[in-house]
Amino acid sequence: MTMAEMAKALKDKALAALNGVADAFSLDGFFSSYLAKKGEINALMSKMREIPNEEKAEFGAAVNEARNEVSKAFEEKKRALEEAALAEKLKHEAIDITLPGVSYTQGRTNPFHAIIDEVTDIFLSMGFEVCEGREIETDRFNFELLNVPQDHPSRDMQDTFYFPDGRLLRTQTSGEQAHRMIEGGKGPIRMISPGKVYRHDDDDATHSHQFGQIEGLVVDKNISIANLKATLELFAKKMFGEKREIRMRSSYFPFTEPSVEVDVSCFKCGGSGCSTCKGTGWIEILGAGMVNPHVLEMCGYDPEVYSGFAFGIGIERVAMLRYGIDDIRRFYQNDVRFLKDF
Amino acid sequence: MKVPYSYLAKHVDLTGLTPEMVADKLTFSGAEVEGISRLASGTGLVIGHILSCVPHPDSDHLHVLRVDEGAKLGVHQIVCGASNAREGLKVIVATPGAKLPQIEIKPSIIRGVSSDGMCCSLLELGVDRKYLSEYQASGIEELPEDAPVGEANVLGYLGLDEVVLDVSVLPNRPDLYALENVAKEVACIFDRAYTPETYPSYKERPSTFKVSSDTPDCPLFCGKVYRGVKTKPSPQWVSRLLSSCGIRSINNIVDIGNLVMLLTGQPLNMYDLDKLSGNCLKATSSYQGSFLAMDGSAYELQEGDLLIVDGEKPACLAGIMTSDACRVDENSKNIVVEAAYFKGAPIRHTSNRLGLSSDSSLRFCKGINPDQSAHVFELVSYLLKELAEVEEIETTVAYDTFAHQIKTIDVSLSYINGRLGTSFTQKEVVDALTRAFFKVRENGDLLHVEVPAFRIDVDGKADLTEEVIRILGYEHVPSVLMDGRVEPQGLKPEQAKLRLIRDYLKGKGVSEALTYTLVPEKWTKQFAYLEKQAGPQLLNPITVERSFVRTNLLPSLLDVVAYNANHQEKDLAFFEASAVELPNGSQGQRLALVLAGNREGQGAYLARPYNFYDGKGLVEGIMERLEISPNRYKLLPWSLGGEEFHPYQAAEIRIGNQLVGVLGALHPLLCKELGIKNGVAFELDLKALFDLRSSPKKASIPPRFPSVKRDFAFILPSEVTFGELSREVGRAHPLIKAVHVFDVYVGEHLPEGKKSMAISITLLSEDHTLKEEEILAATEKVLNAVKAKFGAEVRG
Secondary structure, three states, X not given: OOHHHHHHHHHHHHHHHHHXXXXXXXXXXXXXXXXXXXXXXHHHHHHHHHOOHHHXXXXXHHXXXXXXXXXXXXXHHHXXXXXXXXXXXXXHOOOOOOOXXXXXXXXXXXXXXXXXXXXXXXXXXXXXXXXXXXXXXXXXXXXXXXXXXXXXXXXXXXXXXXXXXXXXXXXXXXXXXXXXXXXXXXXXXXXXXEEEEEOOOOOOOOOOOEEEEEEEEEEEOOOOHHHHHHHHHHHHHHHHOXXXXXXXXXXXXXXXXXXXXXXXXXXXXXXXXXXXXXXXXEEXXXXXXXXXXXXXXXXXXXXXOXXXXXXXXXXXXXXXXXXXXXXXXXXXXXXXXXXXXX | OEEEHHHHHHHEOOOOOOHHHXXXXXXXXXXXXXXXXXXXXXXXXXXXXXXXEEEOOOOOOOEEEEEEOHHHHOEEEEEEOOOOOOOOOEEEEEOOOOEOOOOEOOOEEEOOEEEOOEEOOOHHHOOOHHHOOHHHHHOOOOEOOOOOOOOOOHHHHHOOOOEEEEEOOOOOOHHHHOHHHHHHHHHHHOOOOEOOOOOOOOOOEOOOOEEEEOOOOOOEEEEEEEEOOOOOOOOHXXXXXXXXXXXXXXXXXXXXXXXXXXXXXXXXXXXXXXXXOOOEEEEXXXXXXXXXXXXXXXXXXXXXXXXXXXXXXEEEEOOOEEEOOOOOOOOOOOEEEEEEEOOHHHHHHHHHHHOOOOHHHHHHHHOOOOOOHHHHHHHHHHHHHHHHOOOEEEOOEEXXXXXXXXXXXXXXXXXXXXXXXOOOOHHHHHHHHHHOOOEEEEEOOEEEEEOOOOOOOOOOHHHHHXXXXXXXXXXHOOOOOOOOOOOOOOOOHHHHHHHHHHHHHHHOOOEEOOOOOEEOHHHHHOOOOOOOOOOOEOOOOOOHHHOEEOOOOHHHHHHHHHHHHHOOOOOEEEEEEEEEEOOOOOEEEEEEEEEEOEOOOOOOOOOOEOXXXXXXXXXXXXXXXXXOOHHHOEEEEOOOOOOOEEEEEEEEEEEOOEEEEEEEEEOHHHHHHHOOOOEEEEEEEHHHHHHOOOOOOOOOOOOOOOOEEEEEEEEEEOOOOHHHHHHHHHOOOOOEEEEEEEEEEOOOOOOOOEEEEEEEEEEOOXXXXXXXXXXXXXXXXHHHHHHHHHOOEEOO
């Protein structure tokens, strides 16, 4: 056997041995036996000194070819074994994907606040400012400046909580109109005032001694009912949907003249009649009107120069209609089983 | 106000209108009709006569009838199950196609026999069972023998065709408490003629009766003496009209009083002339003492109560109730009828104080027409003549200091159109006002408008504007956007900050609650740290549970926790942000938050109990959102006492010396009371935080040179806090830029009174890469400092 043939034989032997390797440990053994410094391939190469010069080139080429092929096969084997090992490891890491996820859910919003935020954003976009008033109020701001003097019949409509010093818990956010006109600048006004109000009512499904209102006020030159209509139409469309229409019915509030109740076409049935709108196609959502000239006058605005409109929205009422809430007390119970939907 | 439709139909031409149409239009023009009630209803009805009645061949209880339904409809066969069906009976037949409240009638075949309609009971026409006898309710209605066969207006024949509109009268239209004015209103809004009733005039004898008043609360007092009246039951038309209006018929005299009030809105009072001491009546508001009313009760009167006295004694609590001594009874022969004008305020005060109210007091409180005494007495005389055979009528006597003035208002067309945004013509406006019984004189663009006496609410230009638009209809108002002369405002800074924090907390999984401002006294003493004092107490609370204005939010929020825990929901995260009214007169803004039970919802998987640090982390997050840097506030060990927080797991949050928040794990006893295992809560004075200026924002440029971390584990006395250790380590060497804790251990393998704390320090130089010897020097300093300060041992 020539030296070159020996190199070929060693290569075949090594490849055969590699074929039998099935794990990382045997692979390390294989490397030591053949490819390491003191392995058989290097040992064969060291025989170079012993062979005739004319055979050296052929022999060298043969050993190198053996080394290259064995190295390449070794690398392939190594990669295959690693892949198999990783696959095995991953298999053991299998999880139960039906276990619950780590909770990153959003906290819930009481629908009361949800409505305030939504209405506020709509009127902010129309250039209104937000004025939040005081809940303990004087008779003057809660009643007198709103054209409800002592012994006015309309005081019968609102039972009031009083304090010993004559102050009261506000019965309406409308007092904020007077505050804004008297305490703010004397120029044009566009404002809303969301907040809590209080009435001397027993709590039941439809009454609450505490509830929310959003008052609105616009004062400027040449303001008319037509402006009120356009503003509320815009509001209704943004709040209840593009297709909503509004209509006005004559009504009475002491601080507006004329006064109207405003209905919006039913956002549940679109106006064809359903249980939400009691078959009428319309839902009463707010009261409004032109600011009574007496109110403007008492608050320092000349009614011959300025006119304005005001409106008031019941927060829980809107929420109850929109979300189908059956009982106003739910807003104040904060039952998590109820809040989870908001 | 209950309004019988038949009354309206008598005075206004309602041709072509239905009660629903009238109700609808009233509602749109300012008198909301809250309901329409009918005594009975049904279409396709006719009065029939049973010609023959034989048993059904295939049933033991059905009858086969041949019923004559008059010349127009002829004779039909009807199968009927009523036991009282018999030959010769006059009955109500619902013909095929008839609609009854519950069913629609169709021709049918019942057990092989064809049936062309149904004989009805009044129940089937919708009459309430309480108005029917047992016998009526158990079978078909038996009509009188003379009932007109073939009559199609069966409900009319039965007197069951009344439709009652329930009108909600708003405070600006007290005139609508009079049926006459409701009829005028209907005539006005439909633009139809109004036909007033006319009454004959009678011969009157001069009167010697005297009426007077010593109080401005009664500026007008009219009286009229009627002699020789006969008390008896009222005729059917009176009792039907009264009962349609919700008033029970008593006798003709009492009924006349009520009827006149219903028609004209003027409350009347009647006295038995022979029971009066003295031939006079006087209104006074200075009587004090006891008053025995006709209901048998005695009432203590005080100065200001408006009273009618005769020569000696109280005769009537004005507008509210007659005295027992002077009232008209079945033996009364001669009577005095009072028609006065009492001001609303005193009547309201007396009525509220004594808890007595009546249809009369209601009308005085809302305001009555002071200009219709003549009309009222015309009506009284007519009715007493017709119903009580009065023998002698005396002339009306009056005390009258009322300024009877016709109100006039000048208004221009442009004012009206300007306020409405409409373009009505002058003719349209004048027509509308005229329809509403205003008298209008035109002077160019200017309208000179005379207000009818019954419209006591109208006193200015704005009121006329309302009249015009409610009559012509709001559908004429165009929709015109305002021009944009007002600058967009946006949220004010504190409003924006509040929104930011609410959104932040919701993003962290905390839900927003809404609670009551009014709380029981007990709650005012709990968590009373940010504000120690209770808010004011109500003068007139509904219940003691809601009698104080809260000044701190946490008690309310914990009640939410208790409510949910009681409903088996024990893993909770709630916050509430709310204004509070403080005893010093200022308004505070607060945020309260509570975490209870486990941090991961229901069930144990991945769950861990909330602890102090969950609360602290949210406080830190809020401060970060408000751009208040950590070095501007501090958490100090709890020193405020109280029993709400765990005494060793609570902190005062202070800025300078000011307490801006309280934070702590809830006391185990409180948790037990609330029905939860554990909880942590805090309340922040948002107002104080909002008032702070934001810490200036500055970009952090990432360092050019690498930082180095080194870890240490110290064994320290238990009482040493991380804050103290961190401060000591931080100032041990200038290269130390940050100190973090990554493990705290107390327990096994450590001596009593010791704990282990593992920290990581970050070393960094701004101008070079750190050398090993610099790092060593710094760590040496750290070790020495901690050993020296705390007597610490270094672990491992």
